[in-house]
Amino acid sequence: MKKVYGPVPSRRLGRSLGVGPIPFKTCDYSCVYCQLGRTTHMTIQRKDFFPPEEMLNEIRRVIEVESSHSHSKIDFVTFVGEGEPTLCKSLGWLIRKTKEIADIPTAVDTNGSLLYREDVRNDLSQADVVMPSLDAGTAETFRRINRPHRGIDFEAVVEGMEKFRQEYDGEIWAEVMLVKGLNDSEEELEAIKSRLRPIEPNRTYINVPIRPPAEPWAVPPDKESIALAHAILSDVNVVDITAEETGEFSAEGFTNPEDAILAIIRRHPMREEQVIDTLKKFEVEEREVHDSLTRLEESGKIKKVKYREKIFWLTMEEKRGHD
Ligand code: SF4
Structure with missing residues (x-):
C-alpha cells in the first residue's frame, strides 16, 4: 500500500x-x-x-x-x-x-x-x-x-x-x-x-x-x-493561483526511479521537465530519463499528452482504475 x-x-x-x-x-x-x-x-x-x-x-x-x-x-x-x-x-x-x-x-x-x-x-x-x-x-x-x-x-x-x-x-x-x-x-x-x-x-x-x-x-x-x-x-x-506551480517533487522512499515517477504521476500529472528534475535525485542522466519514459510508455503504464503547449505525463486511464 x-x-x-x-x-x-x-x-x-x-x-x-x-x-x-x-x-x-x-x-x-x-x-x-x-x-x-x-x-x-x-x-x-x-x-x-x-x-x-x-x-x-x-x-x-x-x-x-x-x-x-x-x-x-x-x-x-x-x-x-x-x-x-x-x-x-x-x-x-x-x-x-x-x-x-x-x-x-x-x-x-x-x-x-x-x-x-x-x-x-x-x-x-x-x-x-x-x-x-x-x-x-x-x-x-x-x-x-x-x-x-x-x-x-x-x-x-x-x-x-x-x-x-x-x-x-x-x-x-x-x-x-x-x-x-x-x-x-x-x-x-x-x-x-x-x-x-x-x-x-x-x-x-x-x-x-x-x-x-x-x-x-x-x-x-x-x-x-x-x-x-x-x-x-x-x-x-x-x-x-492560475499560474503553474514550481519547485521539486520528492522522490524519497523509492529505490527505483521508475516507481517514483509512476507513484507521483498517478496522483498528479507531471510536466516533462518536472519528471526530469525528479529523476535527477537518482543521478540519472536526461537521456536515461527519456529512455525510462519510453519504456513506461511502451509497457502501457503511462502516456504523453500535449496540453496548452506543454508535454504532460499521465498514468493510463485503464491502469489507474479510479478506485
Ligand atoms: S471529480 Fe472528484 S476528484 Fe475529480 S476534481 Fe471533481 S471532486 Fe475532485
Whole structure:
C-alpha cells in the first residue's frame, strides 16, 4: 500500500505531504476539469477503503524519513484525493493521529459536498485548513460542471458549507475552478459570490484547469474573464493561483526511479521537465530519463499528452482504475 506521497510542491500549501485515503477515482462528483479523468467509482457511501492503522503507519514512516533530512521541510500534511477524501470514514481519526505524530499543520482538499453531514463536519473540524470547492452558484451550473452523484443536492451542499463555517474555528480556503463558457460569465460569477459570502472563506482561490482535464473542452477562460472573476470575487478574499506551480517533487522512499515517477504521476500529472528534475535525485542522466519514459510508455503504464503547449505525463486511464 502506498497512500502517502511527496512532499510535492503545492501552489497553496508550500511543500505538501499528500495522503490519499481512498482508492483511485472514487468520488461523488465527475467534474469536467478533473485531472484524474472521468470518475469511475461514483459513490456517496463513506467507508474505510484501506485499514486506517496501515495508513497511519505509512504517514509516520514518511514523516520520520523526511525529518531525518536536515534540508527537508513539510509545510502541510494534506488529505487529498485520487477522488474525494471525505468518503473515508476514518478521516477524522487519521487527522487527529497525524497531529499526535508531528507538529505539522494539516489540511483537507475536498469538494465539500458532504459537509451537510454532521460526521463529516466533525471530521474536518480536526484539520487546520479545509479547502472546499465551489464552482457554481446555481444547481444547473453545478450539474454541468461537477456532474454530481444523484444523491447530492446543491442547496444541501451550500448549506453544509455555511453550517461548517459557523462551527469551525480553522481556516476555510475556498476554491473556484473556472472553465471557459461554463462558469466564467458575469452572471455566473455573481451567483458564485452570493453563495460564497455566507461561507466567509478566509481565502478564495481562483483556479483554472492547468493540467489535462477529463473533458478536452474544459479549458481555462481567457484573461479578461479571469480579471472579471478577480473583480467580482474581490470581497471574498480572492487569491490567484492560475499560474503553474514550481519547485521539486520528492522522490524519497523509492529505490527505483521508475516507481517514483509512476507513484507521483498517478496522483498528479507531471510536466516533462518536472519528471526530469525528479529523476535527477537518482543521478540519472536526461537521456536515461527519456529512455525510462519510453519504456513506461511502451509497457502501457503511462502516456504523453500535449496540453496548452506543454508535454504532460499521465498514468493510463485503464491502469489507474479510479478506485
Ligand atoms: S476534481 Fe475532485 S471532486 Fe471533481 S471529480 Fe475529480 S476528484 Fe472528484
